[in-house]
Amino acid sequence: MDVRVTGRGPSEPFLGARDLFATEYDLDLPVVVKIRENPDERTMAGHYDDRHELIVSRRAATSAMARELALHEFAHMARYEEAHPSHRQSTEEALFLALAGRSVERRKLSHCYQIANHMKDIYADDITLDIGPTEKLVAFMESSLARALADSPPSAPGGWQRRTDAADPEITAVNAAFALALLERHGAIEDGHRLYDLAAAAAADAPDVSLSRFKQHFRSLGADPDESEYRKALVDVTREYAVGRERAAD
Known part of the structure; x- marks a missing residue:
């Protein structure tokens, strides 16, 4: 499972979530995490032909819930890939x-x-x-x-x-x-x-x-x-x- 973190913020919560997620599940497409200072929403996920994108505010990326938030978003990506209704x-x-x-x-x-x-x-x-x-x-x-x-x-x-x-x-x-x-x-x-x-x-x-x-x-x-x-x-x-x-x- 390929996760790449860009922007000013910690990568550890997202890589830690990746490691935990990969113990039971996987994603076919890579995930690009983009940490932004002031996105329109706290998190915003997008699905494309060649990747998933996760835009996260720096505040969320540095919060105590950052790993859990990333894990939750990876789960949404898994549901999308399996074409869950x-x-x-x-x-x-x-x-x-x-x-x-x-x-x-x-x-x-x-x-x-x-x-x-x-x-x-x-x-x-x-x-x-x-x-x-x-x-x-x-x-x-x-x-x-x-x-x-x-x-x-x-x-x-x-x-x-x-x-x-x-x-x-x-x-x-x-x-x-x-x-x-x-x-x-x-x-x-x-x-x-x-x-x-x-x-x-x-x-x-x-x-x-x-x-x-x-x-x-x-x-x-x-x-x-x-x-x-x-x-x-x-x-x-x-x-x-x-x-x-x-x-x-x-």
Whole structure:
């Protein structure tokens, strides 16, 4: 497995992730890691005929999660190379099928793309959690959910204005369901963990989102779906989030 790191930043996390990944998996194409000072996103992966590219911010490359982040991205590349439906299915096509003829708020449409990414992440992390330690991931998810809850706007007479996607209570509840589903799927979390309390708080802030149902959506994804099965799963979860369970069944 060929990994080349360019830019101002450490190569060790990416080479360490390569060595760990290569104990169980491999990539046919080489990986070019480009460390940038201020990319548009913290990480951005691209797939080409002759290589995979991973653009990473220098802040992410020097963080305590750098190796785990690289391992996660290598897993996405593996899913892409094996033509797994989660990584080859058009998100736009699935959203069109799910939402055709329905009026959807722009913020909810944006969240639907995030939910589709969660489904991709489930399949990538089926690989990463198979080969890597889980303690850092559990702690990362706990701190991320706690931060999102702290950023949520307070209740106020006459309602409140959502400030950012991260602070939106509805997508925060879905994110909590994703975190629990992923960790439970791999037996990486114990009963009574603080993450359950945080998830319950997120659910209480978003009464129109069923934490248990979204957790079941993510947790029950089949390991090896065909294209039709995966498309249906993505359409179902998208429709439930965007228009509600009862209206989605109409």
